Amino acid sequence: MTDVSRLPGALHHHWDWQLHAACRGADSSLFFHPPNERGDARAVREEHAKRICVRCPVRSACLRHSLETREKFGVWGGMGEEERRALLGPAHRELHAHASRAA
Numbered sequence: 295m296t297d298v299s300r301l302p303g304a305l306h307h308h309w310d311w312q313l314h315a316a317c318r319g320a321d322s323s324l325f326f327h328p329p330n331e332r333g334d335a336r337a338v339r340e341e342h343a344k345r346i347c348v349r350c351p352v353r354s355a356c357l358r359h360s361l362e363t364r365e366k367f368g369v370w371g372g373m374g375e376e377e378r379r380a381l382l383g384p385a386h387r388e389l390h391a392h393a394s395r396a397a
């Protein structure tokens with residue numbers, strides 16, 4: 295079951311930044327990997343997504359949201375999954391590893 299406890303409430307100001315996202319209308323498969331994607335294919339896809347993020351006016355809000363809500367998947371705020379895990383530190387990596395083993 296999805297844990298929604300870290301998601302902000304339904305108040306619109308928590309989500310308004312998304313209205314200005316450079317990725318609005320873009321193909322979401324550019325930002326989220328398909329099952330079993332590895333190596334060069336993943337690197338190339340993420341690089342394309344990050345090129346959109348570079349010119350995004352709400353990049354900081356997006357990255358903050360992904361870190362606060364512990365988004366495990368996708369490119370957010372110009373950072374990939376591994377980059378965000380590294381930023382969150384060892385405690386989060388342990389939690390992620392435990393969650394992956396349990397899944």
Ligand code: SF4
Binds near residue numbers: 315318346357369
């Ligand atoms: S930073 Fe990237 S993923 Fe986040 S809203 Fe902007 S374009 Fe979309």
